[in-house]
Amino acid sequence: xQALHLHWLTPTQSGQNGRxxxxxxxxxxxxxxxxxxxxxxxxxxxxxSTSELCRLLNEIGWAGKKLPVETLxxxxxxxxxxxxxxxxxxxxxxxxxDLPELLPWTVAGxxxxxxxxxxxxxxxxxxxxxxxxxxxxxxxxxxxxxxxxLELLARQLYRPILVQLHDKKKPCFEARxxxxxxxxxxxxxxxxxxxxxxxxxxxxxxxxxxxLPPRAILDSFLNYLTDTAVxxxxxxxxxxxxxxxxxxxxxxxALFATDPTIQASAGQMQxxxxxxxxxxxxxxxxxxxxxxxALRLEAPVQQKRQQQKKGEAAWQLHYLLQARDDAxxxxxAAEVWKTKGSILQALDRHFEKPQERLLTGLGYVARFFPPxxxxxxxxxxxxxxxxxxxxxxxxxxxxxxxxxxxxxxxxPPWWNKPGTRLGMRLKLGSTSQLKGQTAVGKxxxxxxxxxxxxxxxxxxxxxxxxxxxxxxxxxxxxLVQIRGQWVQLDPEQIEAAIRFWQEQDLEGDLSLFEAMRLxxxxxxxxxxxxxxxxxxxxxxxxxxxxxxxxxxKLAVLPPPNGLRATLRPYQQYGYSWLHFARxxxxxxxLADDMGLGKTIQTLTMIQQLKEEMARLPAxxxxxxxxxxxxxxxxxxxxxxxxxxxxxxxxxxxxxxxxFLAAAQEVDMVLTSYALARRDGDFLQQVDWFGVxxxxxxxxxxxxxxxxxxxxxxxADFRLALTGTPVENRLSELWSIMQFLNPGFLxxxxxxxxxxxxxxxxxxxxxxxxxxxxxTRPFLLRRVKTDPTVIQDLPDKQEMKVYCYLSExxxxxxxxxxRDALAAIEEQEEGGMARKGLxxxx
Numbered sequence: 001x002q003a004l005h006l007h008w009l010t011p012t013q014s015g016q017n018g019r020x021x022x023x024x025x026x027x028x029x030x031x032x033x034x035x036x037x038x039x040x041x042x043x044x045x046x047x048x049s050t051s052e053l054c055r056l057l058n059e060i061g062w063a064g065k066k067l068p069v070e071t072l073x074x075x076x077x078x079x080x081x082x083x084x085x086x087x088x089x090x091x092x093x094x095x096x097x098d099l100p101e102l103l104p105w106t107v108a109g110x111x112x113x114x115x116x117x118x119x120x121x122x123x124x125x126x127x128x129x130x131x132x133x134x135x136x137x138x139x140x141x142x143x144x145x146x147x148x149x150l151e152l153l154a155r156q157l158y159r160p161i162l163v164q165l166h167d168k169k170k171p172c173f174e175a176r177x178x179x180x181x182x183x184x185x186x187x188x189x190x191x192x193x194x195x196x197x198x199x200x201x202x203x204x205x206x207x208x209x210x211x212l213p214p215r216a217i218l219d220s221f222l223n224y225l226t227d228t229a230v231x232x233x234x235x236x237x238x239x240x241x242x243x244x245x246x247x248x249x250x251x252x253x254a255l256f257a258t259d260p261t262i263q264a265s266a267g268q269m270q271x272x273x274x275x276x277x278x279x280x281x282x283x284x285x286x287x288x289x290x291x292x293x294a295l296r297l298e299a300p301v302q303q304k305r306q307q308q309k310k311g312e313a314a315w316q317l318h319y320l321l322q323a324r325d326d327a328x329x330x331x332x333a334a335e336v337w338k339t340k341g342s343i344l345q346a347l348d349r350h351f352e353k354p355q356e357r358l359l360t361g362l363g364y365v366a367r368f369f370p371p372x373x374x375x376x377x378x379x380x381x382x383x384x385x386x387x388x389x390x391x392x393x394x395x396x397x398x399x400x401x402x403x404x405x406x407x408x409x410x411x412p413p414w415w416n417k418p419g420t421r422l423g424m425r426l427k428l429g430s431t432s433q434l435k436g437q438t439a440v441g442k443x444x445x446x447x448x449x450x451x452x453x454x455x456x457x458x459x460x461x462x463x464x465x466x467x468x469x470x471x472x473x474x475x476x477x478x479l480v481q482i483r484g485q486w487v488q489l490d491p492e493q494i495e496a497a498i499r500f501w502q503e504q505d506l507e508g509d510l511s512l513f514e515a516m517r518l519x520x521x522x523x524x525x526x527x528x529x530x531x532x533x534x535x536x537x538x539x540x541x542x543x544x545x546x547x548x549x550x551x552x553k554l555a556v557l558p559p560p561n562g563l564r565a566t567l568r569p570y571q572q573y574g575y576s577w578l579h580f581a582r583x584x585x586x587x588x589x590l591a592d593d594m595g596l597g598k599t600i601q602t603l604t605m606i607q608q609l610k611e612e613m614a615r616l617p618a619x620x621x622x623x624x625x626x627x628x629x630x631x632x633x634x635x636x637x638x639x640x641x642x643x644x645x646x647x648x649x650x651x652x653x654x655x656x657x658x659f660l661a662a663a664q665e666v667d668m669v670l671t672s673y674a675l676a677r678r679d680g681d682f683l684q685q686v687d688w689f690g691v692x693x694x695x696x697x698x699x700x701x702x703x704x705x706x707x708x709x710x711x712x713x714x715a716d717f718r719l720a721l722t723g724t725p726v727e728n729r730l731s732e733l734w735s736i737m738q739f740l741n742p743g744f745l746x747x748x749x750x751x752x753x754x755x756x757x758x759x760x761x762x763x764x765x766x767x768x769x770x771x772x773x774x775t776r777p778f779l780l781r782r783v784k785t786d787p788t789v790i791q792d793l794p795d796k797q798e799m800k801v802y803c804y805l806s807e808x809x810x811x812x813x814x815x816x817x818r819d820a821l822a823a824i825e826e827q828e829e830g831g832m833a834r835k836g837l838x839x840x841x
Contacts, residue, residue, distance in 0.1 A: 023109030175254035182406035247272035286406035293361030294408025333382035423533035587718035587740025594723035624694035680709035696720035700732035
């Protein structure tokens with residue numbers, strides 16, 4: 001086993017490039033002897049030789065050109081046997097329990113300049129290492145940091161800069177690319193990375209007590225790798241690059257050249273540097289990477305209605321300096337103006353040229369927010385007073401632009417929160433028919449039952465009558481205060497509210513199906529331009545929904561008398577849950593792990609229904625793969641012999657009228673997916689009590705004839721059984737849900753737009769959360785590893801055993817994969833031919 005190390009060497013002199021030293025630990029080396037600790041640098045006892053390192057790179061699949069060899073001294077934790085091995089490196093020698101000490105060790109490795117470093121990191125980003133090779137802590141850290149660079153490049157958060165090298169002979173300038181870390185999230189991530197940097201990344205100092213700060217090493221890596229990535233990956237458009245001899249043209253050419261040195265005279269470049277610095281200051285008006293200009297808007301504590309109507313000034317806008325790595329460290333402008341000298345010290349931070357930075361930033365803000373010019377007429381501006389309309393303009397129009405420019409914004413906590421805008425609230429109430437209904441017969445209860453609804457207009461947490469709304473509109477103020485709380489009232493919301501009063505049916509009936517949908521995701525929807533701010537359910541509906549979601553205890557039924565088996569507690573709960581869902585005509589998914597008894601839970605539910613009704617009103621159709629029809633028949637006869645079952649399979653199976661007559665005399669019909677498709681014409685003529693699908697992923701493709709035929713089967717209730725997580729492919733989830741509860745997740749096209757693309761392509765956590773919330777009542781999944789499911793089994797033991805290919809086998813395998821991938825790339829993306837080729841692999 002080998003541990004691969006990537007050690008970043010930060011340049012110590014002007015004109016040098018940052019680079020990696022690639023070295024490795026190996027367990028193939030002889031175990032180190034005891035008492036290896038010496039004060040002078042010794043060769044690392046288990047470091048791989050450079051020839052072994054080259055072979056390792058070939059095995060990984062990455063091989064750069066001939067790389068130079070370099071030796072480096074690293075200060076590493078050391079015990080009696082030598083350097084402490086990297087975590088995860090399996091070795092056969094002892095490790096002392098004594099506290100290790102830092103001692104110097106020399107390692108020989110390969111010198112990777114920025115281009116090769118970029119190539120290797122990009123390769124590791126896309127390929128997995130063999131099981132016997134692991135990245136050391138430094139390699140994992142730089143790979144994570146490289147992910148940040150890729151994200152910055154994808155979001156175009158980088159800019160060109162001009163760098164002056166301090167050469168003793170003559171001034172020299174370079175054109176470089178630099179990542180932009182001014183944004184709040186980028187600055188926070190960079191600070192987190194610096195704090196998490198492993199100690200081995202700083203182990204190359206001559207004196208371990210005088211190492212470079214982690215942030216300096218991190219910035220060096222970010223700067224050099226970003227610069228190299230842009231040069232290597234930018235599209236070459238030579239025809240668009242200027243060809244003149246002006247320094248600006250030379251700078252632009254150097255930005256895309258292999259050599260960043262600008263080919264221009266020293267005099268020309270000095271003049272260009274002055275102009276460039278002026279342009280650069282305009283890009284950094286918010287501050288530098290250590291601190292920034294910030295603004296804090298404070299709302300008045302209380303205003304009378306007359307003051308609101310007049311729009312009297314009451315808001316305070318304060319000017320501040322804020323540390324980028326600690327948003328709580330704030331220096332008011334009044335303290336800035338008291339500073340003597342060019343450095344302001346606050347706690348352990350130093351703010352350079354604070355007064356100049358603050359004035360420059362405020363001047364920039366005034367371009368977006370003209371009222372601030374009033375304050376700049378003062379000698380030492382520290383704050384200003386705004387009217388309500390000005391405060392709204394600042395919050396709505398200026399704050400987002402300033403935030404994008406890197407300024408700190410501290411706005412009232414209620415701003416942009418859902419409870420501070422006009423919206424709608426929905427109250428749902430159950431009817432006496434629902435509350436008193438306890439029958440279990442076919443057609444008595446369903447999601448088509450009606451519930452009462454009532455819409456109300458709301459502003460924040462306050463419900464508004466029409467008269468109260470008209471009074472607020474008469475204020476003609478975009479921000480109003482209700483019961484001490486500030487809320488926004490913009491023109492678009494007012495127009496939507498007027499339509500609400502004119503066009504909305506404020507009271508009426510809707511189906512339980514739609515009520516459940518609104519109860520699950522109502523607060524995340526819009527209705528005619530207004531957000532649904534809340535959905536209130538009466539006690540009966542809330543309890544009903546909680547039982548479906550598992551938030552409230554479901555009444556567990558005793559096993560039916562005709563069951564010839566003992567149910568485990570989780571199986572008894574599962575069959576009770578199925579019975580509860582059937583009672584309401586809800587289609588649900590039982591997605592327990594394979595082996596947890598989905599078959600017996602389903603049979604128990606059907607047996608219970610038969611005992612409650614004395615006779616089922618119609619048979620239940622069970623569709624499963626051909627290979628398990630016999631297993632269903634066997635388990636039905638074993639566990640529920642009281643159920644009469646008809647197996648619809650084989651060449652001598654009943655057809656047409658003979659089948660229809662026989663089906664009315666049994667409780668269950670067992671058949672396969674293939675026959676459900678083939679005999680769909682007469683299967684659809686039966687008014688089934690229920691349709692259950694085992695291995696429901698067989699209808700994952702909604703456009704196949706098989707899935708379409710099965711969806712047309714009439715049934716009082718529907719059930720899907722699957723042992724695989726239904727969330728793997730969202731299109732499969734939609735297809736199964738469309739069979740169970742048609743229309744609940746919307747149409748296929750709308751579902752793809754709202755969920756499939758955001759979640760599968762962009763990793764949208766909010767869309768995933770919403771989908772989980774919508775499907776939670778319809779899904780019950782228990783896994784074998786849950787200790788509450790099976791408490792009498794030992795913990796599962798897993799052992800990975802790797803079988804390696806011979807050289808000939810590996811060559812053949814690689815050739816087959818390469819040919820298959822080439823054939824797939826030639827097909828249209830998303831087409832059936834492409835999917836068929838993928839399946840054939």
